[in-house]
Amino acid sequence: MEKFKLVSPFTPAGDQPKAIKNIVEKYKKNAMNQILLGVTGSGKTFTMANIIEKLNIPALIISPNKVLAAQLYSEFKTFFPHNNVEYFISYYDYYQPEAYIPQTDTYIEKDASINENIDKLRLKATSSILNSKATIVVASVSCIYNIGSPDMFSKSCFYIKKGDRINRKELTEHLISMQYDRNELDFSRGTFRLRGNFIDIFPSDSDFYLRIKFSDVIEAIEKIDPITQGLIENMEFDIIYPSTHFISDKTSIEKAVSSIRIELEGRYRELISQGKTLFAERLKQRTLYDIEMLLNAGYCHGIENYSRHLTGKKEGERPLCLLDYFKDEYILFIDESHVTIPQIRGMYEGDRSRKKTLVDFGFRLPSAMDNRPLNFEEFEKIRPKTIFVSATPGKYEMEISKKEITEQIIRPTGLIDPEVTIYPLKDQIKNLIAEIKKVIAKKERALVLTLTKK
Numbered sequence: 001m002e003k004f005k006l007v008s009p010f011t012p013a014g015d016q017p018k019a020i021k022n023i024v025e026k027y028k029k030n031a032m033n034q035i036l037l038g039v040t041g042s043g044k045t046f047t048m049a050n051i052i053e054k055l056n057i058p059a060l061i062i063s064p065n066k067v068l069a070a071q072l073y074s075e076f077k078t079f080f081p082h083n084n085v086e087y088f089i090s091y092y093d094y095y096q097p098e099a100y101i102p103q104t105d106t107y108i109e110k111d112a113s114i115n116e117n118i119d120k121l122r123l124k125a126t127s128s129i130l131n132s133k134a135t136i137v138v139a140s141v142s143c144i145y146n147i148g149s150p151d152m153f154s155k156s157c158f159y160i161k162k163g164d165r166i167n168r169k170e171l172t173e174h175l176i177s178m179q180y181d182r183n184e185l186d187f188s189r190g191t192f193r194l195r196g197n198f199i200d201i202f203p204s205d206s207d208f209y210l211r212i213k214f215s216d217v218i219e220a221i222e223k224i225d226p227i228t229q230g231l232i233e234n235m236e237f238d239i240i241y242p243s244t245h246f247i248s249d250k251t252s253i254e255k256a257v258s259s260i261r262i263e264l265e266g267r268y269r270e271l272i273s274q275g276k277t278l279f280a281e282r283l284k285q286r287t288l289y290d291i292e293m294l295l296n297a298g299y300c301h302g303i304e305n306y307s308r309h310l311t312g313k314k315e316g317e318r319p320l321c322l323l324d325y326f327k328d329e330y331i332l333f334i335d336e337s338h339v340t341i342p343q344i345r346g347m348y349e350g351d352r353s354r355k356k357t358l359v360d361f362g363f364r365l366p367s368a369m370d371n372r373p374l375n376f377e378e379f380e381k382i383r384p385k386t387i388f389v390s391a392t393p394g395k396y397e398m399e400i401s402k403k404e405i406t407e408q409i410i411r412p413t414g415l416i417d418p419e420v421t422i423y424p425l426k427d428q429i430k431n432l433i434a435e436i437k438k439v440i441a442k443k444e445r446a447l448v449l450t451l452t453k454k
Contacts (some may be wrong), residue, residue, distance in 0.1 A: 002134035005082050006053040008046070016043055017095055020050045021405045027055060027331070027385055033401040035337075036389045041415065044389050045072060047408060048078040051137060052386070057128065058330040059136045060323070064339040066090070066140055072335065073138040084132050086125035088139040088348040091118040098302070098364075100357050106362065120189060123205035127241040129325045130154050131319045139322060141343045142372030146304060146319035148246040150327075156247045161237035164218045171199060171212065179252070179299060182199035182206075190243040200224075204243040210234060210437040236274070248304050248310045253298060257291050257310035263309075263365050264288075271362060279362030287365060305368040315398055318378040319370060337388035337397050348375040361421055 003181075012020055038044040047301060052059045060262040063069040068091050073087045092115070098182075099108045128135045137143075143365070158179050160166075172182070175192050180201070180353055182190040190204045202209040213220040221235040248256065264287045271280035293300035303310075311320065334340050351372050358364040374382075423431055432448065439446045 002083075002132060004056055004080060004134050004136075006049055006079055008049075008079055010046065010412070012043075012046070012050060012413070014042065014410040015408040016047050016242060017411060019047050019406045019408045020054065021052055023047075023387060024054050026404055026406075027051075027350065028386075031404045032262060033397075034385075034387050034404040034406065035393050035397055035401045036387055036406055036408060037068045037391070037393060038389070039391050039411070039417065041413070042408045042411050044359050044408060045075050046079070048387070048414075049076065052080075052331070056134075058133060058326060059333065060143070060330060061136070061138045061325065061335055062143060062162060062340055062344075063138065063140055063335045063357040064343055068336065069138050072201055076136055076138060079251055080136060084135040085129040086135065086137045087118075087121045088125040088137050088143055089118060089122075090140065090142040090327060091115050091122055098358060099354055100363055102357065102361060116189060120205055120207075123241060123243075126150070126153065126245065126325050127205050127239075127323070128162070130157075131239065133328070137322070141347065143145065143322040144344060144347065144372070145378055146307055146371050147321055148244075148304070149320055150325045152247055152249070152252065152311070153242055153245060156242045158240040159237065160212065160218060160221060160238075160240065162218055162235075164199040165216065166197060166218065168194065168214060172358070175201065175240075177298065178240070179247060179431070181243075194267060194334075201240060202226070203240055205241055208234075209239070246299075246307065246310075248298065250298070251308055252312075253294055253347045254308060255312070257294055259309040260287065260291060260306060260365070260367075263367055276362065279360075281362075283362040283365065286363065304371045305364055306371075308358075308367045308370040313370065315367070315370065317370070318374060318382075319372055320376060322374055323382055325371060326384075332386045333389055334385050334386060335389045337390045339391050341388075341394055343377045344374075344379055347373040361386050438444055 002421055015038075018441075019038070022183075023034055023036065036044060036047065038047070043421040048059075048061070061072060061341050063072055069087070069089050073085065076085045100106070101108070125137050125139075126147075129137065130153075136384075147271055149206050158174055158178065160171075172192070172194070176182075181191050182193065184193045187200065187209070188203060189202050189206075192201045194200055198213040198216070202213050206222050208225075209226055211220070211224055212218060212224070222231055223233040223235055224230065225232055264284065265315055268284055271277075273281065290300040290302070290306070294303070294306075300306075307313075307319065308315070353368065354399070355364065355369050355372070359366050359368060388401065390397070393401075393405075435444045435447075
């Protein structure tokens with residue numbers, strides 16, 4: 001098994017050695033929930049890195065926002081330069097979800113700007129989880145959203161090696177089924193092009209492209225820099241992963257289309273019986289267009305709204321998310337848990353409210369409601385052993401962790417928090433001015449922080 005190798009000029013100090021030892025021992029004794037209660041500046045990230053190295057199992061770290069996730073990703077990349085450290089956040093630079101405002105009869109079409117680099121990193125994260133045990137994924141709370149079936153994603157991977165007997169036509173068909181587009185002019189991620197006796201493939205999770213050379217068999221697999229066009233490596237084999245997480249084979253699409261038609265018929269009759277002819281016709285027109293796209297292209301705009309049909313799941317069954325890609329034992333860290341846990345709790349209801357309006361007014365089939373984030377109860381059922389990391393843990397973490405709390409108070413630097421004096425409300429302005437005068441007399445400066453709202 002691959003091993004995690006922590007690289008750092010520092011060694012654990014302050015309360016870190018005790019915290020690492022306690023958490024690892026409790027984990028091995030099957031403690032399901034633990035808290036790492038560490039003050040700011042106590043080196044909680046370094047403690048987490050040491051725990052991962054000692055347990056030597058994959059890790060998922062959920063952060064409350066993109067900024068903190070990026071910071072953690074950068075730190076873990078530094079700590080584990082020889083292992084897979086991946087980044088999984090929402091890939092939208094701009095996102096306006098599909099919505100309908102009945103009061104003004106306003107339909108807002110989904111509008112989004114996808115960050116191609118983040119999309120690449122998301123795909124790389126899932127492929128790394130499937131391909132290597134020594135993987136750390138730093139994610140935002142968006143990791144609890146539906147991203148399609150990991151089994152279908154894994155099944156659609158294409159393993160190629162030198163000497164394989166495969167022709168250009170077969171390889172081309174396989175690439176198209178994985179949502180790769182043929183593009184001879186704009187060769188970029190998720191595309192391929194044909195050149196004489198070779199095919200160039202630009203994997204969606206890579207910065208480099210592959211050149212596959214043919215005769216009767218695959219003669220060479222070359223990794224090439226798209227900027228310099230220089231050869232980076234001659235490869236014996238490689239795995240090409242799908243261009244998108246929402247991937248389906250022909251059989252799955254045919255089954256899904258049949259299921260979508262049945263749901264459409266039922267919902268159409270229901271709306272007609274309620275006298276909502278406009279809504280019924282709108283739903284029929286939109287859904288039949290999507291069906292046509294699925295049958296002809298294997299994909300349609302908003303395909304995620306049909307994920308229940310494509311994955312064969314039952315109504316109300318929980319969606320598949322990033323956590324489902326971890327098939328074996330892994331550890332979960334919830335960073336800044338006092339902020340992250342409430343976010344996870346609230347995501348389901350916000351999504352449901354918007355989608356219900358779309359369904360009620362004939363913009364989406366009811367099955368679109370199952371394209372959603374996990375609700376909190378579902379998240380609780382599938383999460384593994386968890387370390388809640390916070391300087392101020394919330395009520396929920398304190399209750400479920402019981403006595404499994406490890407404090408990290410003494411910083412590696414030995415610095416302590418400044419003394420805090422709390423004065424009564426009476427004469428606060430008079431007292432404040434007196435304190436400022438003391439500071440001025442020492443030729444020092446004062447900063448006054450106050451509330452801006454009553």
